[in-house]
Amino acid sequence: MENLKTKVIHGGISTDPTTGAVSVPIYQTSTYQQNALGQPKTYEYSRSGNPTRHALERLIADLEAGVQGFAFGSGLAGIHAVLSLFAAGDHVILADDVYGGTFRLVDKVLSRAGITYDLVDLSDLDVLKNAFKKETKAVYFETPSNPLLKVLDIQEISKIAKAHGALTLVDNTFATPYLQRPLTLGADVVLHSATKYLGGHSDVVAGLVTTNSQDLAEQIGFLQNAIGGVLGPQDSWLVQRGIKTLALRMEAHSKNASKIAEFLENSHEVAKVYYPGLASQTGHEIAQKQMAAFGGMLSFELKNEQAVKTFVESLQYFTLAESLGGVESLVEVPAVMTHASIPKNIREQIGIKDGLIRLSVGIEDISDLLSDLTQALEKAK
Numbered sequence: 283m284e285n286l287k288t289k290v291i292h293g294g295i296s297t298d299p300t301t302g303a304v305s306v307p308i309y310q311t312s313t314y315q316q317n318a319l320g321q322p323k324t325y326e327y328s329r330s331g332n333p334t335r336h337a338l339e340r341l342i343a344d345l346e347a348g349v350q351g352f353a354f355g356s357g358l359a360g361i362h363a364v365l366s367l368f369a370a371g372d373h374v375i376l377a378d379d380v381y382g383g384t385f386r387l388v389d390k391v392l393s394r395a396g397i398t399y400d401l402v403d404l405s406d407l408d409v410l411k412n413a414f415k416k417e418t419k420a421v422y423f424e425t426p427s428n429p430l431l432k433v434l435d436i437q438e439i440s441k442i443a444k445a446h447g448a449l450t451l452v453d454n455t456f457a458t459p460y461l462q463r464p465l466t467l468g469a470d471v472v473l474h475s476a477t478k479y480l481g482g483h484s485d486v487v488a489g490l491v492t493t494n495s496q497d498l499a500e501q502i503g504f505l506q507n508a509i510g511g512v513l514g515p516q517d518s519w520l521v522q523r524g525i526k527t528l529a530l531r532m533e534a535h536s537k538n539a540s541k542i543a544e545f546l547e548n549s550h551e552v553a554k555v556y557y558p559g560l561a562s563q564t565g566h567e568i569a570q571k572q573m574a575a576f577g578g579m580l581s582f583e584l585k586n587e588q589a590v591k592t593f594v595e596s597l598q599y600f601t602l603a604e605s606l607g608g609v610e611s612l613v614e615v616p617a618v619m620t621h622a623s624i625p626k627n628i629r630e631q632i633g634i635k636d637g638l639i640r641l642s643v644g645i646e647d648i649s650d651l652l653s654d655l656t657q658a659l660e661k662a663k
């Protein structure tokens with residue numbers, strides 16, 4: 283079964299092996315009866331394993347070409363488990379515009395355990411090559427990145443990391459496996475905030491991780507159970523349900539976002555647009571090579587920075603909210619919302635201006651979205 287459009291529906295464990303139920307049931311149980319003393323059945327305790335969660339874990343492994351999947355209570359819980367592969371003295375290279383919460387986790391929490399890091403511009407491969415130390419264990423990045431939609435070359439970065447004996451860890455939240463599959467391009471571990479496109483309906487917080495290395499799968503499985511940040515059965519079911527329409531949604535998101543990117547690029551009120559599908563975007567050629575379409579996320583700067591507040595508050599269909607990846611369109615201002623935890627001087631250094639606006643383009647009718655943007659731009663002159 284090669285086609286992802288089929289895989290999102292039939293991949294993993296798509297029917298319940300016990301009852302034949304076409305929707306995998308929500309096994310709302312914490313523990314399982316054992317056959318005899320010292321002879322548990324397949325499952326023992328729901329932190330270690332749950333059939334509903336297991337179905338989702340099999341599914342993400344199938345979609346990303348991994349050998350095993352892991353579901354967590356949030357994207358960050360999954361990131362925490364994976365970064366717990368490392369110990370005091372280890373060094374990690376982080377993309378300079380990594381998700382704010384990931385930066386905070388490494389900078390404020392994992393640093394206490396003696397893990398060190400450097401923020402590196404991974405779009406310059408020579409800069410990357412010079413960033414390795416002998417204790418570097420991993421290169422961690424997102425592509426497209428958040429919120430500047432910078433596209434990084436997964437294949438080239440993986441090659442360089444491998445040559446330095448380091449792992450390549452890719453947060454694939456923005457693209458999803460429907461648009462891009464990092465493990466097939468040389469990455470070792472793929473991470474997701476399933477809260478976003480995989481869930482797809484802004485109704486669940488979840489994280490997914492997968493790897494194509496049996497050895498890493500064993501280590502991550504150990505950490506998932508030892509740290510314990512697992513996803514509950516209800517939420518596992520919601521994410522699996524969301525994934526069934528991933529193909530349709532990602533195509534609709536990409537189509538709408540491409541049209542909006544073009545519209546904004548031609549607007550007199552807009553100074554700059556960031557979207558992987560635009561020829562002007564950093565890494566556009568790489569995006570054409572490694573992505574099936576360009577996704578639903580885009581950012582832009584207004585010419586009049588003072589008008590940001592008026593603009594975002596004038597929109598009708600783009601709800602002012604953090605998060606992304608749901609069927610409904612959202613708007614946010616990274617400097618005061620999603621990226622506020624990054625100190626202002628670092629934020630400016632990496633190009634996140636106070637006037638930057640990020641859109642998560644939903645799957646509403648494109649003409650309604652365009653008229654909404656038009657009326658808000660008119661007010662923001």
Ligand SMILES: *Cc1c(COP(=O)(O)O)cnc(C)c1O
Nearest residue numbers: 356357358381453455475477488
């Ligand atoms: C939201 C997000 C995360 C964190 O996921 P949570 O589910 O909120 O914990 C990590 N990476 C990216 C790219 C995100 O957008």
